Amino acid sequence: MATPKEDPPILPTPLEVRVLQNEKVVMRKNSIGREKQDALKDAHVLILYTGGTFGMTPDAVGTLHPKSGFLEQKVREMDEFKFGGMPKVTIIEWEDPIDSSDMCPADWGRIAQTIEEHYWDYDGFVILQGTDTMAYTASALSFMLESLGKLVRRNLIMSVLCAASLEIPEVCIYSNDKLLRGNRTTKTFNMAVDAFHSPNHPVLALTGVETILEHGLILPYPRRRFSTFTNLHTNICVFHLVPGFDDDCITAYVEKHKREQPDAQAKAMVFALYGTGNAPLKKDGFLQVIQDALDAHIAVCVTTQCLHGRTQLDTYATGIKLLQMGVITSYDMTIESCVTKLAYLMGKGYRGPELKLNMETDLRGELSVLDVTGETDLTRPSSMTRKKVVKRMLSH
Known part of the structure; x- marks a missing residue:
């Protein structure tokens, strides 16, 4: 596995979090105090790239393939990551990124072990992979990451923002302005932007000009120390x-x-x-x-x-x-x-x-x-x- 990169890129404008009487949390852009802004700026998020379209490059005939090292370059070129006052971002890329159709339980264990290794060094984690088996990965990690007290998400820019600013001790999928509980999510469209849905559970948050978090649906923080379990029986x-x-x-x-x-x-x-x-x-x-x-x-x-x-x-x-x-x-x-x-x-x-x-x-x-x-x-x-x-x- 590649070592973490230095001089991590930075992210867009801060968000304010306040609790309303109806147990919803509303985050407003550009209305954050100095104390909260400093705290957000000090936050540190780890991005783990395992594969998927976001970090793919075309070959001579135009076919996309995952390529190690491409994601960091792409992130550095994104204007959203250049604004000041945002969380620090460190990127770890698999040396052998894979298509999501090749994702298997051993890879889930590899992701879990990376999170365990860096758990106390970061405020949140964003995992990038292809969408075809993303719901399986999210469900598996929700069980493998025992007593999870930090946020693990997918989908880049807003995921980094949320992982740094929201206190959600869960594995989530962020897709098309929706934050979904990972083990409640399934892929329902193969070519649409709005590809993921949570058919039997409400969304945890909706993002936009105002990002509303359904505080009453969030799992409580665990009281036990974080650990991982990777010995899955998959027969x-x-x-x-x-x-x-x-x-x-x-x-x-x-x-x-x-x-x-x-x-x-x-x-x-x-x-x-x-x-x-x-x-x-x-x-x-x-x-x-x-x-x-x-x-x-x-x-x-x-x-x-x-x-x-x-x-x-x-x-x-x-x-x-x-x-x-x-x-x-x-x-x-x-x-x-x-x-x-x-x-x-x-x-x-x-x-x-x-x-x-x-x-x-x-x-x-x-x-x-x-x-x-x-x-x-x-x-x-x-x-x-x-x-x-x-x-x-x-x-x-």
Whole structure:
């Protein structure tokens, strides 16, 4: 990994933060006091470039490729980074930047380790990568960065501003004037500027002339010391159900696991079912193969194919049977969050009922808490639940 560059570039005009009665934070440009301006100027943000279009250069035929060293030059040429009174920026570029389609769990670990190495030297972190797998990276980091007390973001200029000035102890994605919780985000458009959305959770902040932060939605600061966990178990297969599907591919996956050594790495299967988590009732083979997987100690998680809404297995007969079998319910987690959370918890050593309990518990704001009426309550803090989870995890 390349060493940090010296003489870091500087960023645009400061922002003022003030709390309103409705628990929203409004930031106004050009209205900051001297004391806050000095504090912002003293802030230091680390930009980690892993790859992606922002730092790509064209080859002889015009095809874009990520290139180490190009980002720093590009940043120095941007007028927005030349205004005084803004946070210092240090850039670390991977010597071998990659396209986001090549991003894998080992790369998530590499990012997490870089943040851990520099955690006490910077006020916030901005990670640049391609957008295709960005939601997976954001979800994975939200679990791997344990007791995170600083902001980790994507999308350059406003990300640096926010990472220096906002107190948000979360992994976020900044896209098209929206700040989104990373493990709630999914890519919904492949060519649009407004590519990312948070289908089951409100945006954390909207930026513009006035930048409004939804203070009541921000996760509380952790009380434990920051650490990272990178030993993910990623032997996870996702099945997207279609009408008339063949059970044989699922059976083959289960049978292969049965033939492996007893100490083989844990496996999990995620099924994207219809609607609230519905599957064919008359197709007996499907329910049997699920039972076979559970009997073989393969974790089975059920999610919905719908972008909005939550998985509710107690609605239809098939779902009720799945619940009785003991499958994991994803509730309103994104598929990106679901698979990375599984990888994180299995890496922690959770299996069986303990894995199910933690998968169905809010750890990093990745799923919504229900109030006593059964309605989603996004503003009710679940810190007590997280404290109990932390205590359970300390024993692993």
